[in-house]
Amino acid sequence: MxxxxxxxxxxxxxxxxxxxxxxxxxxxxxxxxxxxxxxxxxxxxxxxxxxxxxxxxxxxxxxxxxxxxxxxxxxxxxxxxxxxxxxxxxxxxxxxxxxxxxxxxxxxxxxxxxxxxxxxxxxxxxxxxxxxxxxxxxxxxxxxxxxxxxxxxxxxxxxxxxxxxxxxxxxxxxxxxxxxxxxxxxxxxxxxxxxxxxxxxxxxxxxxxxxxxxxERRQIKHWLIEHRYKDRDYLPLFNEKEVISLPVFKRDLSPYLASDDLSSILSEIKDEKEKAAVESFLNMEKGDIVGVKTTYSERLVDGTLTYVLKIAGTAKLKSRVLDGYTYDELLGHTVPIEWIERSERDLPGYGGFREKLHLITKKTHIKKIFTKISEEDPSVTGIDTTQDVNSYNGPLNVIFYGPPGTGKTFNTAKYVIDILESNSEDVDIKEHYKLLQTQGLVQFITFHQSFSYEDFVEGLKSDGKGGFKSKDGTLKRIAIEALYEGLSHSKKLEKYSARKQEVLNALKEGKPFDFTAAPMYVLVIDEINRANMSKVFGELITLLEDDKRLTKENETLVSLPYSRDPFILPPNLVLLGTMNTADRSISLLDTALRRRFSFEEMMPNSSLLQPIENIDLPGLLEIINKRIEVLYDRDHTIGHAYFMSAETEADVYQVILTKIAPLLQEYFYDDWEKIGLILGGIGENEDEPCIVYKETVNLQKLFKDSPMVATMDLPVKYKIKKKIKLADVQRIYE
Structure with a gap:
């Protein structure tokens, strides 16, 4: 005061x-x-x-x-x-x-x-x-x-x-x-x-x-600093001396901190990562929060690796580095700290922070890594802890479908963020989506022709002793994680195998589950129509229905065929699929599956495009798609996303030559008359303002004036220009 x-x-x-x-x-x-x-x-x-x-x-x-x-x-x-x-x-x-x-x-x-x-x-x-x-x-x-x-x-x-x-x-x-x-x-x-x-x-x-x-005052920053360097563990000295340190570039910087010489001294550091670490260290301020950490990897049951962040303790800087800096022959550059808590915590999926010093900027990362601080004193982190965790009330099985390039990938990412965090406003959609994946709340898989039930739900693998043991698939793993959130537990178990066992015991013993405040989980299935969906889902087709999920009116528990484990889908797991209608029609999907998914069509939207220089890009896309609908069908139209990154006329030319033309050749199996109609007509020669033109071949010269040439009836050859001009493109829609 x-x-x-x-x-x-x-x-x-x-x-x-x-x-x-x-x-x-x-x-x-x-x-x-x-x-x-x-x-x-x-x-x-x-x-x-x-x-x-x-x-x-x-x-x-x-x-x-x-x-x-x-x-x-x-x-x-x-x-x-x-x-x-x-x-x-x-x-x-x-x-x-x-x-x-x-x-x-x-x-x-x-x-x-x-x-x-x-x-x-x-x-x-x-x-x-x-x-x-x-x-x-x-x-x-x-x-x-x-x-x-x-x-x-x-x-x-x-x-x-x-x-x-x-x-x-x-x-x-x-x-x-x-x-x-x-x-x-x-x-x-x-x-x-x-x-x-x-x-x-x-x-x-x-x-x-x-x-x-x-x-308007400076916001508190959050850092992670490594306590192990070159097989030496500095954590005991951190505890004893109540400091954190950066033992790289072993040179006392005290004489240079207040001078113009500091930058020239730091330029002597040859390793760019070490230089960046020292510069960041010197920018740390009083009151900043530091997590003392190390990282390691752990192989999971299915053979994949998870990277784990181990927090050894959390501290607050007692002064800014430029004020409290001292040099120690063993520790290197140091600054005094006040320990907040020293208990160890393992965070699977966050082990990507492997550098010596990290500035943590994402609020979701801060909330996860510095959880105990935000619970005890939210004013330290500025994190909003008042929002309900689970407020999603939309469909639990959704498929985005449409022609290629209609933004299914982007809208999937946006939809996921809306599910997990209520709204996707004011965030970088792509980066935030990646972040949620690293936290384990989102899993991404791609179906293909050989994708099986064993990959998706569970199968068998060798136990190395001449026998077999069950192996959990992608759906079963994320369902177990989501089910675990419905159980009351004072401390979250770190290993998946332990969480799985607790879930299975609860299901067998009929223990109550409560998903009121449980976080949502999302399984994204790309190209969902490329696999035999009935075969991949197996008996779980029944469990997909909303009312058959755990805690719902008609909850249904099944016994899995390989492990004999009890299994049910939780209400906090959303299955989100995408399908390209140019590959397979939605009508080919099994009727039982179709009625269990909500389908959201995504078609080309030319209004999202703007004219570029002398090209009416919205008009160009509209006329191309109208012609494709007449000559083929609407499922094979061209998505607006192909042109979203175009900024110049040259960019448009490149998209047409490298994306649109090859796609049309694939659609129409080199039926050049139709391809030519879609792209504005066929020119008699390369000089005419057309993208597709007839190739003129001098047969007399090619066959050395052979008299047989006159009797030959050769098919017309067509080509696409290697370089196109403004007139070629404008002819498409003018």
Whole structure:
């Protein structure tokens, strides 16, 4: 608190900014008086097309603090792009009409009015935080607008959490799950207003100070540092001396830390990885969290390797490296630490962090690796622990199908993120999808003609003694992992074999499973129609149905043929397949399988493309696909993804020559007349503006004026130009 007051005494704010902020708040209240809110209509609340709706003012009129980001579902009810009122987002998005819309909005409006009434009566602790129909930051802003003397206009958890710690707010409130940010923010504001200089400040100035102090300050970084180097284990010295160290480039850097010579000294490090490690080490700051680690590999039952991250302990830096640096002849570069916890933990699937020093940037990695810290003091990591883990309520068996190049791979990745984390907004889809795969929540396999039940469910393998033992397939392994999440256990077992045995025992003994808070798992099956699906799934075709999964109405337990293990599919496992309709038609799928999967068609979408220089790319794709539909069928049309990365005319030429033309040759078995029709016609020679042209052969010259040439009836030869020009492409659609 002392540091906070000292910083506040040096803080100034332009008076005009304060006046402007208050004027905007008054404009909002004039537009939506408090007494009129009980009669607010859904159109006045959510019809953003008028640019005068309640939620439009909240987000876009720059009234007090910002609540941008996320998605429109944060307002409880919103108007979607198709003009329909909705609630929820992504897979949970649902349109509301008629009486249901009126009922849902009335409930939302009544909650807002009730919460405002409670705030006005100073009964903020009675606000039902866990039952909010809109996001907490939105409710906070509404309360702040109408009661600026009770709330400040910063609503971010990354600000409210550390401020609460600095103000010594009740630990019961700070450690609550979920944490009541409405009450917490109010108590923080009230406590500030009891003390000078905040007591005499305007609410706008208090809020700006809080944001400058916490919202814009450096975020704590998370690191992993190796404790074994060249067959020496430094962990005992880390414990004894309460330091971490980097024993590479054994040279004392103390004289150079505050000089311009440091970069030239570091340039002497020949090994680029060691140089990067030293540079990163010197950038570590006070308060940063460090996991002391090593890695190893472990061979699984099916013969594959899993890479394991072993955490030996977690610490906090007592000073930034540039301030606390000392050089030790044995340890090398060191910095003092304060141990947070020293218990060992094994994290299978995270052993890819093999370098001497890693900066961990992904929140999902931080949450997994630094779990104990986030549980004991979430303000350290800034991780949101209030979101429900398992909130997916969509279909459990889904197939994306369509012609090649229609974005099935991208949409699969996006769908997976929506399943596992509720929404895929504000993340790099491809990178985040890879990250989820490394965590074991997503498994990816590709079906092919020889793929079998033994690969998918279970089979037999040699035990090395002349006998055989059962081997778990991909589906069985991920199902066991998902089933394990439904069991209550104080400490998660690290080895798959141990988790499997606990699941099998529970199934045999009839122990209860609870998947309410269990994480979702996803098995992605690429090219699902290339294998004999009935043969691959076997008796599990029955188990695919939603109501036959564990804890459901008609749950069905089977005994597997090789191991005789009891087996059932859990409700937190989604099977997500993709199929290319150019390879096999969806109509060829077994009827029993078709009715157990939800099918989502993905067709070419030319609207996703933009003209490139002098080429009408959307028009080009549309006309090509219309011609293919007439001459072949819609399952063999060309996907927009082929052109998504094209940025210049030359890129378009390259796609046509190396992707589109070969694909058409495959579709039409070198029927050049049809290929020519699709690509704008056939030229009589190479000079005409066509991609396909007739090859002219001088037969007299080729056969040395043989009289037999006149009697020969040779077929016409066709060729595709090796280099095409703008006119060749434009002829396709003009």
């Amino acid at each position: 002392k540091e906070l007051i000292e910083a506040a005494n040096n803080f100034t704010l332009d008076e005009e900014y304060i006046i402007s902020s208050e004027n905007k708040r008054q404009e909002f209240i004039t537009r939506f008086p408090l007494e009129s809110l009980p009669e607010l209509t859904v159109e006045e609340y959510a019809n953003t097309s008028t640019r005068d709706a309640f939620i439009y003012w909240l987000e876009h009129k720059e009234v007090l603090g910002g609540i941008g980001g996320g998605n429109a579902s944060k307002f409880g009810i919103y108007k979607s792009g198709n003009g329909q009122y909705c609630k929820g987002a992504s897979t949970k998005k649902r349109e509301l009409t008629g009486e249901e819309l009126e009922r849902e909005f009335a409930s939302l409006r009544d909650q807002i009015v009730t919460n405002l009434y409670l705030a006005g009566e100073n009964r903020i602790s009675e606000i039902n935080y866990t039952g909010l129909k809109l996001w907490p930051m939105v409710m906070l802003k509404i309360l702040n607008i109408y009661y600026p003397e009770k709330f400040f206009n910063v609503y971010a958890r990354k600000v409210i959490d550390p401020l609460g710690v600095d103000l010594n707010i009740s630990k019961d409130l700070l450690n609550a799950r979920p944490r009541n940010y409405i009450l917490l923010q109010h108590l923080e504001y009230m406590k500030l207003r009891e003390t000078e200089p905040f007591k005499s400040w305007d609410y706008v100035k208090v809020s700006e100070f809080i944001w400058k102090r916490y919202g």
